[in-house]
Amino acid sequence: MGEILRMEHISKQFGDFYANKDINFDVREGEVHTLLGENGAGKSTLMNVLIGLYQPTEGSIYLRGKKVEIDSPAEAVRLGIGMVHQHFMLVEAMTVMQNIILGDKRYKGIFIDHAARRKEILELSWRYGLNIDLEAKITDISVGAQQRVEILKALYRGAELLILDEPTAALTDIEVEGLYAVIDKLKAEGKSIVFISHKMREVLHVSDRVTILRAGKTIQTLAAGETDGKELANLMIGRDLVECEYEKKESTDEPVIELRNVDFNKTSKHNGLNDVSMMVRKGEILGIAGVDGNGQSQLSQIVTGVSMAEAGEVILKGCKVSHVTAADFIEKNVSHIPEDRNRMGLVGNMTVEENLLLKSTQDCAFCDLNGWHLKKKAMRAYSETMRAKYDIRCQGMDQEIRSLSGGNQQKVILARELEAKPDLLVAVHPTRGLDIGATRYVRDNMIAARDAGCAVLLISADFDEVLQLSDRIIVMFEGKVMGEYSGKNPPISTISLAMAGK
Ligand SMILES: Nc1ncnc2c1ncn2[C@@H]1O[C@H](COP(=O)(O)OP(=O)(O)OP(=O)(O)O)[C@@H](O)[C@H]1O
Ligand SMILES: [Mg+2]
Numbered sequence: 001m002g003e004i005l006r007m008e009h010i011s012k013q014f015g016d017f018y019a020n021k022d023i024n025f026d027v028r029e030g031e032v033h034t035l036l037g038e039n040g041a042g043k044s045t046l047m048n049v050l051i052g053l054y055q056p057t058e059g060s061i062y063l064r065g066k067k068v069e070i071d072s073p074a075e076a077v078r079l080g081i082g083m084v085h086q087h088f089m090l091v092e093a094m095t096v097m098q099n100i101i102l103g104d105k106r107y108k109g110i111f112i113d114h115a116a117r118r119k120e121i122l123e124l125s126w127r128y129g130l131n132i133d134l135e136a137k138i139t140d141i142s143v144g145a146q147q148r149v150e151i152l153k154a155l156y157r158g159a160e161l162l163i164l165d166e167p168t169a170a171l172t173d174i175e176v177e178g179l180y181a182v183i184d185k186l187k188a189e190g191k192s193i194v195f196i197s198h199k200m201r202e203v204l205h206v207s208d209r210v211t212i213l214r215a216g217k218t219i220q221t222l223a224a225g226e227t228d229g230k231e232l233a234n235l236m237i238g239r240d241l242v243e244c245e246y247e248k249k250e251s252t253d254e255p256v257i258e259l260r261n262v263d264f265n266k267t268s269k270h271n272g273l274n275d276v277s278m279m280v281r282k283g284e285i286l287g288i289a290g291v292d293g294n295g296q297s298q299l300s301q302i303v304t305g306v307s308m309a310e311a312g313e314v315i316l317k318g319c320k321v322s323h324v325t326a327a328d329f330i331e332k333n334v335s336h337i338p339e340d341r342n343r344m345g346l347v348g349n350m351t352v353e354e355n356l357l358l359k360s361t362q363d364c365a366f367c368d369l370n371g372w373h374l375k376k377k378a379m380r381a382y383s384e385t386m387r388a389k390y391d392i393r394c395q396g397m398d399q400e401i402r403s404l405s406g407g408n409q410q411k412v413i414l415a416r417e418l419e420a421k422p423d424l425l426v427a428v429h430p431t432r433g434l435d436i437g438a439t440r441y442v443r444d445n446m447i448a449a450r451d452a453g454c455a456v457l458l459i460s461a462d463f464d465e466v467l468q469l470s471d472r473i474i475v476m477f478e479g480k481v482m483g484e485y486s487g488k489n490p491p492i493s494t495i496s497l498a499m500a501g502k
Helices: 043-050 073-078 096-101 114-127 143-156 173-188 200-206 229-237 296-303 326-331 341-345 352-356 376-389 406-419 436-451 463-469 492-499
Strands: 003-014 017-028 032-037 058-063 066-068 081-084 161-165 192-196 209-214 217-223 255-264 273-281 285-289 311-316 334-337 424-428 455-459 472-477 480-486
Touching: 003 043, 017 032, 017 043, 017 058, 017 192, 032 043, 032 200, 032 229, 043 161, 043 192, 073 081, 081 143, 096 114, 096 143, 114 143, 143 161, 143 173, 173 192, 173 200, 200 229, 209 229, 217 229, 229 436, 255 296, 255 455, 273 285, 273 296, 273 311, 273 455, 273 480, 285 436, 285 463, 285 492, 296 424, 296 455, 326 334, 334 406, 341 406, 352 376, 352 406, 376 406, 406 436, 424 436, 436 455, 436 463, 455 463, 463 492, 472 492, 480 492
Parallel strands: 017 217, 032 192, 032 209, 081 161, 161 192, 285 455, 285 472, 334 424, 424 455
Antiparallel strands: 003 017, 003 058, 058 066, 209 217, 255 273, 255 311, 472 480
């Protein structure tokens, strides 16, 4: 196999902080080369250098042996490099076809030859098994389909080297299988892939080689066939991580929140709730199992006061909820780890410290005179404590939160929400995008919250996670509750069938 990419001695500095330090990385034709590393290790930064979003402080890039200067993303596209970002960059109101041809520089005339382009796109989609309805609007298709659009778009622009940044984080199991099949086809056609993932099993399954980054440096490159998950994890975090099993509990305490026959947007199978009844007791974790898009988002909105049930009752700490504002729920000590951290959990252009203190603006420990005077020293001391306690890797408290790595952003949310010592914690996909160390940390903390008497509602598309943490499990399908199961020795095959609507 010939070499398509070589990155040599790449360093990238932000201020005096090195996000990448003297990294060597190469990719061969027709190979999947995975970048593995903890949250904040520098994976996305390295790829952003490759696609011309960042200029390296030092180092050189070679494509097929020739030195290149990639000074813009457009140049990267021209050189045959495509990237599918974790957060898709599609225009929701437009169709699949419109998104794919958007910004295509090859045709400059006023008239777009739609028929010819359609033919070209259809051929591509057929060749790589990227089934998709070109006329569908982005808003109407699943996350997996949106990802296929992104891949198709990159291929349409002539990508020979495709970067997939955590491509499976938001996919259902079936969609993941579909993606693997696409990757196989891409490889067979001689395309090369840089793959980023935190899931060991998956990394071992799809990769030819794996390069481990730690704290911005390359640690080692290994052939996937000659290593295992344990070795990779060790290299990645520099210590052994023992698998653990959590003890399951049966709570008989009073319910903190209860839903009785709740309807919301009932006619929608994927975005509604239909006659949903459930309760979460003090000191238990209720896990919601189900394929993403079966009403879980709506459920999380109802129990955090973002939306109001259209029928039925919601009872929070013994009081019927008659109108909702999220502020009331916060007042009642409900904490929320939202499904989309960037849109709902953080304010991107505010600092780490400000995001940590978002919910404490009225707290007299941090301000007095009705908020006119901020106790800066107390704020800093508190946020530094949180940084140490939750292992938030950042350059300082004044760093903008949007420049933190994905995993570290999630730790900021966790710190803010758990420090409130909530009575109810609604955790939606709490470990999505987190490395194994951080995942373990979040799970340990949720168990500790439960043991301290918190009612935890865990909504997760990660079935293993639901099984590992839940004291009770409820399966949702098309907005309905399909069944309830004990978390102790749960009937896995029955639950799987229920998740598929059977
Ligand atoms: N624009 C920026 N300004 C300042 N620091 C930055 C910027 N971009 C990234 N960093 C820092 O560089 C480090 C590496 O971040 P990067 O996003 O590359 O990590 P990652 O390996 O992709 O992690 P994750 O698995 O969480 O996505 C982090 O400490 C981050 O805070
Ligand atoms: Mg990243």
